[in-house]
Amino acid sequence: MRQMLAALCLIAPPVAAEDAPRVVADIAPIYSLVTQMMRGAGTPSQIIPTGASPHGYAMRPSEARALRDADLVVWVGPALTHWLEEPLDTLAGDAARLTLMSQAGTKTLPMREAVKLLDGEEHDHDHDDDHEGHGHDGDVDPHGWLAPSNAVLWAGVIAQTLEEMDAANAAIYTANWEDFRNEMADIEQELTDKLRPYRDTSFIVLHDAFHYFEATFGVEADAFIVPGDGSTPGPAQIKALRDYLAENPATCAFTAPQENDSLLRTVIEGQGTRIAVLDSMGDGITPYATLIREFADDMVACLSQG
Numbered sequence: 001m002r003q004m005l006a007a008l009c010l011i012a013p014p015v016a017a018e019d020a021p022r023v024v025a026d027i028a029p030i031y032s033l034v035t036q037m038m039r040g041a042g043t044p045s046q047i048i049p050t051g052a053s054p055h056g057y058a059m060r061p062s063e064a065r066a067l068r069d070a071d072l073v074v075w076v077g078p079a080l081t082h083w084l085e086e087p088l089d090t091l092a093g094d095a096a097r098l099t100l101m102s103q104a105g106t107k108t109l110p111m112r113e114a115v116k117l118l119d120g121e122e123h124d125h126d127h128d129d130d131h132e133g134h135g136h137d138g139d140v141d142p143h144g145w146l147a148p149s150n151a152v153l154w155a156g157v158i159a160q161t162l163e164e165m166d167a168a169n170a171a172i173y174t175a176n177w178e179d180f181r182n183e184m185a186d187i188e189q190e191l192t193d194k195l196r197p198y199r200d201t202s203f204i205v206l207h208d209a210f211h212y213f214e215a216t217f218g219v220e221a222d223a224f225i226v227p228g229d230g231s232t233p234g235p236a237q238i239k240a241l242r243d244y245l246a247e248n249p250a251t252c253a254f255t256a257p258q259e260n261d262s263l264l265r266t267v268i269e270g271q272g273t274r275i276a277v278l279d280s281m282g283d284g285i286t287p288y289a290t291l292i293r294e295f296a297d298d299m300v301a302c303l304s305q306g
Contacts (some may be wrong), residue, residue, distance in 0.1 A: 021165045024066050024092070026075035026084065027054050028281050029145045030100065030154075032288045034074055037159045037176050041169040045070075047084070050283040053258055054081050055230035067091040072165065074158060077101040079229075080142035098161060100154045101142060107150050109141045109211050111228050141228045146280055146295070147212035148188045151288050155180050180288075187289050188216075191296045195219050198303040203252040204245070204273075206264040209280055210254070213295065219303075222250055225263055233263075241267050252302040254278045276302035 020042025025031035031046040038044060045066040048057050054076075059067075067073065068091045077099045078085050088097065101108065144150045159177035163170040195217040208224035223241055225233055233241075245268065253273045255261040258281060265275070278298050282291040 020169055021071035021162065022066075022069055023072045023074060023162075024070040024095075026073075026081055028283050028286070029151075029288060029291060030074055030076060032282065032286055032291065033145075033151060033155050034158055035285075036180055036287060037155055037162060037173055039176050040172045041162075041166070044074075047075075048081070050281065051258055053230065056083060057081075059087065064091055067095075070095040072096045072098065072161065074098045074100065076142055076144065079140055096161065096165065098157060100150075100157070101140065101144050103154065103157050105153050106144060107147050107212070108144065109215060110139055111141050112208055112211060112224070113227075141208075141211050143209045143228065143280065144212055145288075146210060146292070147216050148184055148191075148292055149216070150212070151292075152181055152184050155288075183289055187293060191293065192217055194296055194300060198300065201252075201303045202248065202250045203254060203303065204241075204250045204268075205278075206253070206255040206259055206261060209256065210278065213280075213292075217296070219299070221254075222248065225267055226259075238263075238267060245271055245273070249273065251305070252276055252299075254299070254302070256280060274302055274305065 020038060023034055023038065023042070023044040025034045025044050025046055027048050028046065028050050031044060034044040045063075047059065047063050047067065048054050064087065067087055070092050073088060073092050073095050075081065075084065075088075075098070079101065100106070145154075156177055159173040162173045166173075199218045199220075201219070202222050203219075204223045204225070205221045206224070207226040207230070208221070208228040210221065211228065214220050223244060225238070225241060227233070249271055250268070250273050253264055253268050253275050255264055255275060255277055257277060257279050261275065268275070276298060278295055279291070280295060282294075
């Protein structure tokens with residue numbers, strides 16, 4: 001019996017020394033990062049469910065309770081979920097808060113303007129205008145988790161914060177961070193090689209939510225329909241895009257599972273452009289490495305048919 005118990009101890013996962021902090025994440029990709037940093041110590045909660053748009057959401061009572069009981073809230077920031085600011089102040093005012101887009105070293109990109117993109121003014125594959133630090137929320141594209149470098153940085157900040165809050169489980173958080181960092185170094189090189197042949201292949205997107213991925217791997221959208229802040233384009237913008245695509249056909253048009261693609265179909269009607277789905281959100285249990293790899297694979301699957 002003693003030999004059997006000893007063998008089981010050798011293969012058992014790390015056991016948390018005591019209860020971990022109660023952590024709440026805003027969206028599925030951030031929940032995934034927190035889950036990976038807490039593996040072996042605890043499990044976070046998620047506010048915005050899979051399938052819902054982060055740009056506007058009415059919380060359910062269970063989600064409000066999770067905020068109220070939180071020790072730590074991890075969110076992208078107000079540029080993505082401005083409506084969450086008030087609940088954070090009223091329900092989670094005593095909780096520690098990590099605003100990821102404001103973390104030092106974060107790669108930030110400006111919101112793209114549709115007219116400039118159509119005119120070719122924002123096609124810069126060298127990305128000299130990329131910057132790190134803290135931009136004004138209204139000027140910065142908030143979809144920063146699609147840059148793997150940001151995911152690695154943020155995971156490190158999450159792990160460090162948990163270590164400071166929960167010294168008894170610090171070794172677990174440190175080990176999880178090191179595992180994630182090493183895994184992502186290999187994946188970023190893998191995806192760079194995979195996407196390199198398609199850097200000049202034309203495509204458009206319904207919602208301008210993929211800019212960080214595009215900038216990281218040098219695959220730039222020719223145009224978008226819905227700006228990064230989720231606002232609805234006007235008739236003049238739609239006409240300008242249809243006129244542009246009539247002269248510059250796109251190989252692919254990308255949408256997302258959370259979006260209604262009827263507007264996209266209107267824009268590309270009669271042009272033979274293929275529609276494909278890119279999931280930048282995943283679900284709460286999808287590891288980040290899986291999310292970013294599947295995103296790349298789905299993009300390549302469409303672009304490679306051009």
